Amino acid sequence: MLGRLKQKLIHTRTTFEEKFDELLKSGKNREEILDQLTETLILADVGIHTTEKIIHSLREKSKKGDSIPQLQKLLYQEIYNILSPHSSSPNINHSSAVLMAVGVNGGGKTTSLAKLGYHYQMEGKSLMMVAADTYRAAAQEQLSLWGHKLNIPVIKGQYGADPASVIYDALHSFKSRNYDLLLVDTAGRIHTNVNLMNELEKIRRVTSKEISGAPHEVLLILDASIGQNALVQAKEFLKFSGLTGIFLTKLDGTAKGGSVISIADELKLPIKFIGVGEEEKDMMRFDPKEFANALLS
Amino acid sequence: MLQQLSNRLQKTLKYLRGEGKITEKNMTEALRMMRMAFLEADVNYRVVKDFEKRIKEKALHREVLESLTAAQQVIKIIREELTSILGKESQELKFTSPPPSVFMLVGLQGSGKTTTCGKLARWVLNSQKKPLMVSFDLKRPAAQDQLKMITQQLNIPFYEFSKKQLGSPRKALQDVVEYSKKKGFDPCIVDTAGRLHVDEELMKELRMTKDVLNPSEVMYVGDAMTGQDAVKSAQLFEEKVGLTSVILTKLDGDARGGAALSVVSVLGKPIKFVGTGEKFDKFEAFHPERMASRILGMGDMLSLIEKAEQKADMKETEELARNLRKQEFNLQDFKKQLGQFKKMGSLSQFMSMLPQGGPFKNLNKVNIDDKKVFHYEAIINSMTIKERINPKIINGRRRLRIARGSGRPVFEVNQLLKQYFEMKKMMKKSNFQKLISSFPSSH
Ligand SMILES: Nc1nc2c(ncn2[C@@H]2O[C@H](COP(=O)(O)OP(=O)(O)OP(=O)(O)O)[C@@H](O)[C@H]2O)c(=O)[nH]1
Numbered sequence: 194m195l196g197r198l199k200q201k202l203i204h205t206r207t208t209f210e211e212k213f214d215e216l217l218k219s220g221k222n223r224e225e226i227l228d229q230l231t232e233t234l235i236l237a238d239v240g241i242h243t244t245e246k247i248i249h250s251l252r253e254k255s256k257k258g259d260s261i262p263q264l265q266k267l268l269y270q271e272i273y274n275i276l277s278p279h280s281s282s283p284n285i286n287h288s289s290a291v292l293m294a295v296g297v298n299g300g301g302k303t304t305s306l307a308k309l310g311y312h313y314q315m316e317g318k319s320l321m322m323v324a325a326d327t328y329r330a331a332a333q334e335q336l337s338l339w340g341h342k343l344n345i346p347v348i349k350g351q352y353g354a355d356p357a358s359v360i361y362d363a364l365h366s367f368k369s370r371n372y373d374l375l376l377v378d379t380a381g382r383i384h385t386n387v388n389l390m391n392e393l394e395k396i397r398r399v400t401s402k403e404i405s406g407a408p409h410e411v412l413l414i415l416d417a418s419i420g421q422n423a424l425v426q427a428k429e430f431l432k433f434s435g436l437t438g439i440f441l442t443k444l445d446g447t448a449k450g451g452s453v454i455s456i457a458d459e460l461k462l463p464i465k466f467i468g469v470g471e472e473e474k475d476m477m478r479f480d481p482k483e484f485a486n487a488l489l490s
Numbered sequence: 491m492l493q494q495l496s497n498r499l500q501k502t503l504k505y506l507r508g509e510g511k512i513t514e515k516n517m518t519e520a521l522r523m524m525r526m527a528f529l530e531a532d533v534n535y536r537v538v539k540d541f542e543k544r545i546k547e548k549a550l551h552r553e554v555l556e557s558l559t560a561a562q563q564v565i566k567i568i569r570e571e572l573t574s575i576l577g578k579e580s581q582e583l584k585f586t587s588p589p590p591s592v593f594m595l596v597g598l599q600g601s602g603k604t605t606t607c608g609k610l611a612r613w614v615l616n617s618q619k620k621p622l623m624v625s626f627d628l629k630r631p632a633a634q635d636q637l638k639m640i641t642q643q644l645n646i647p648f649y650e651f652s653k654k655q656l657g658s659p660r661k662a663l664q665d666v667v668e669y670s671k672k673k674g675f676d677p678c679i680v681d682t683a684g685r686l687h688v689d690e691e692l693m694k695e696l697r698m699t700k701d702v703l704n705p706s707e708v709m710y711v712g713d714a715m716t717g718q719d720a721v722k723s724a725q726l727f728e729e730k731v732g733l734t735s736v737i738l739t740k741l742d743g744d745a746r747g748g749a750a751l752s753v754v755s756v757l758g759k760p761i762k763f764v765g766t767g768e769k770f771d772k773f774e775a776f777h778p779e780r781m782a783s784r785i786l787g788m789g790d791m792l793s794l795i796e797k798a799e800q801k802a803d804m805k806e807t808e809e810l811a812r813n814l815r816k817q818e819f820n821l822q823d824f825k826k827q828l829g830q831f832k833k834m835g836s837l838s839q840f841m842s843m844l845p846q847g848g849p850f851k852n853l854n855k856v857n858i859d860d861k862k863v864f865h866y867e868a869i870i871n872s873m874t875i876k877e878r879i880n881p882k883i884i885n886g887r888r889r890l891r892i893a894r895g896s897g898r899p900v901f902e903v904n905q906l907l908k909q910y911f912e913m914k915k916m917m918k919k920s921n922f923q924k925l926i927s928s929f930p931s932s933h
Pocket residue numbers: 296297298299300301302303304305326329332379380381382414442443444445446467468469470471475599600630684686
């Protein structure tokens with residue numbers, strides 16, 4: 194799995210060490226190295242705020258004459274420390290677990306949900322999916338096609354129907370069939386749209402009424418190419434739908450997804466999965482080490 | 491984040507205010523602050539550096555006009571430069587003669603191409619054109635269905651490829667052009683598969699599509715929320731496919747949209763439209779000055795007023811304005827105002843469009859959460875008319891009754907009243923009335 198990510202990232206890879214070597218050869222001092230690191234972090238969408246925080250901490254922890262490998266190790270450590278403390282194993286290892294995908298339009302909710310379906314199916318769970326996007330054209334068909342491909346039953350709704358009622362129906366058939374896991378696909382929504390955000394709150398309420406403790410996982414599906422708005426989105430979705438973690442998509446592109454660092458730092462939200470392609474297999478558990486490495490490459 | 495950005499700019503302004511002459515030294519701090527604002531807005535790091543250099547040169551070599559302070563000079567230069575990079579004015583679509591013209595939309599996955607195709611078709615429909623829609627996205631599950639459903643909603647013809655046609659894509663595309671010519675369709679709007687720009691295969695497919703169709707517009711559809719990667723994506727599409735213009739989507743969110751500056755800087759191609767919502771009428775011509783304000787975070791008064799013009803009920807606004815002028819702002823008005831905020835989009839969006847300083851400074855302290863608008867409405871609905879007109883009479887017992895009636899906690903009723911009184915006080919003091927009364931009158 195890790196090999197695949199590396200392979201997918203290979204085209205942009207001038208390694209971090211190489212960059213440091215360049216610096217070493219050109220005889221730059223610590224400040225110049227820190228400048229270079231600032232640029233790297235900002236270009237990875239870490240954001241000016243978090244970047245300055247990290248660089249500040251690097252300056253504190255390093256000494257003027259520190260060797261490049263020492264600085265390098267410190268930076269890895271810094272990023273790793275922000276990303277790793279939040280447990281990343283999903284809380285669905287019990288019967289009647291409900292996992293819901295939320296996020297802005299086009300982030301990859303439907304595709305990521307299919308990937309999760311495939312993943313848990315492989316682990317031997319019995320599961321079904323519900324297409325609660327009753328708004329976007331062909332959203333129902335899109336999830337159905339995935340269900341067909343993966344052989345996972347999909348509960349559909351009518352276009353224009355209240356998504357909460359579609360989910361309500363799905364929860365009933367889910368309970369009666371005694372399946373392990375229900376995956377809920379929701380419509381994409383921009384977090385500034387109050388009505389749509391309230392709708393999420395309602396969905397949550399309905400779900401927890403039917404199965405106590407549900408939804409057990411609410412994942413924000415976040416496109417790696419999103420910049421500083423990612424943190425704002427995470428905050429809003431957290432407020433309305435009670436996020437339990439992040440699923441970072443489209444890491445097979447050149448975007449580094451550094452915005453999740455400030456999300457982990459400020460909101461203490463764990464990053465749980467990453468998406469690295471369009472197929473059902475193109476998903477991995479988030480690994481802070483691997484991520485930090487890719488971010489700095 | 492918004493708050494931060496605006497605060498920063500306010501600081502910049504304050505810093506610049508009062509300085510009489512632009513010097514290397516006072517530029518440095520101002521430019522640093524501008525850099526921060528840009529980076530928070532997601533303008534690409536290298537684009538920011540470049541921009542900074544240009545401003546520096548311009549500012550130092552500019553003759554100082556007597557009528558302007560140094561501060562105003564620098565801001566003028568930043569705005570000018572930003573606006574001129576973003577484009578001079580909103581640009582028209584390019585059609586070919588003889589018809590049919592072909593518009594091809596390309597971009598990353600999830601950027602909003604398919605929805606934008608629908609919006610574009612609706613747009614040209616308004617200028618008496620006869621569009622035909624085609625989806626050449628053969629990869630994503632239900633992509634064809636999605637565009638087809640959109641054409642049904644908009645009542646626009648959809649060209650459906652047969653299985654056999656897709657056996658030879660080149661021929662299939664030629665068929666589309668032939669068909670358009672025969673049936674008099676113009677333009678032919680082509681949706682394409684979104685894929686990452688690192689996907690060589692797709693790029694080749696797009697190139698082939700372009701070569702066959704010879705489109706007059708190859709429009710890059712980019713997401714306004716995009717971060718630093720915006721530059722790379724746009725550049726690669728330009729290099730591998732060749733673009734004529736840009737459409738920026740999802741501007742209805744609160745992203746500052748620095749990607750607009752990044753993309754235009756590296757492409758040198760104009761942004762023609764922006765998408766501002768999921769509905770097909772949420773599509774506007776691009777306005778460089780507004781985008782400049784948004785990226786700079788200085789409060790987009792223009793678009794605020796325009797929005798209010800379109801959405802607010804003129805009569806209600808009039809009445810509200812009259813009451814405000816008379817200083818008789820009661821809860822009935824408060825409720826109307828909440829209703830109008832709702833029509834204009836979210837309250838926080840509204841607030842963020844106001845400049846953070848001057849007359850509006852205290853307004854931000856009236857911190858009304860978007861969700862609360864609904865709760866507040868419920869609370870006011872549970873009041874008697876008498877209470878609404880004269881809120882002073884609302885004592886403890888009444889508060890309790892109102893809370894029960896609206897299903898909201900008492901503290902929220904208290905909070906509402908407190909905010910109402912605060913707002914009323916502020917309106918007396920501030921120029922908020924000026925804003926309200928600047929809304930056009932219906933009489
Ligand atoms: N390359 C790549 N593409 C992805 C990934 N995840 C999703 N996509 C693609 O992104 C596009 C949008 O994905 P969807 O799953 O439809 O996104 P969504 O969030 O459900 O979209 P809406 O329901 O319209 O809001 C599709 O073309 C997917 O194939 C990923 O990890 N890598």
